Amino acid sequence: MSCKSGNSSVQDGGCEFRGFPSKCHCGLDVVIYTSKTKQNPGRPFFRCPTLNDDHLFKWVEDCVYEEVVDTKSKISIIDNEINNAKSEVQVEISELKWMINELKENGTWSKREIKRIKVWLVCICLTVTVIVILLLFTTKNQNLVIGY
Numbered sequence: 001m002s003c004k005s006g007n008s009s010v011q012d013g014g015c016e017f018r019g020f021p022s023k024c025h026c027g028l029d030v031v032i033y034t035s036k037t038k039q040n041p042g043r044p045f046f047r048c049p050t051l052n053d054d055h056l057f058k059w060v061e062d063c064v065y066e067e068v069v070d071t072k073s074k075i076s077i078i079d080n081e082i083n084n085a086k087s088e089v090q091v092e093i094s095e096l097k098w099m100i101n102e103l104k105e106n107g108t109w110s111k112r113e114i115k116r117i118k119v120w121l122v123c124i125c126l127t128v129t130v131i132v133i134l135l136l137f138t139t140k141n142q143n144l145v146i147g148y
């Protein structure tokens with residue numbers, strides 16, 4: 001939307017800014033006025049304080065419209081960014097869930113391994129004990145033989 005208005009009683013001095021203007025192209029701060037014409041009674045507008053026809057003139061409602069349009073597109077961009085971030089977070093959450101399951105499975109494997117090792121240790125201890133007992137018996141018998 002341009003700064004120009006067909007209903008303007010004051011000629012448009014050109015608009016180089018979207019939304020609310022703060023300065024005219026001449027460098028002066030714009031001033032807000034209220035129209036007192038029959039066509040636009042009470043309608044607010046921005047205007048350069050020089051009141052020259054080729055300086056800034058802009059209806060406040062046009063500024064509001066531009067601000068709303070620009071803000072709407074910014075909100076749309078932010079909304080897209082939020083949706084992208086949400087999907088990235090969901091991917092990361094599913095990766096973390098997968099990693100947790102992997103760790104749980106590894107933990108289960110470790111517990112199984114420990115049980116197997118314990119069983120093997122018990123078997124080895126029993127075997128060693130049996131061998132020691134057998135050795136003791138055989139050495140006692142040999143001592144008896146030697147002593148005899």
Ligand SMILES: [Zn+2]
Nearest residue numbers: 024026048055
């Ligand atoms: Zn000006």
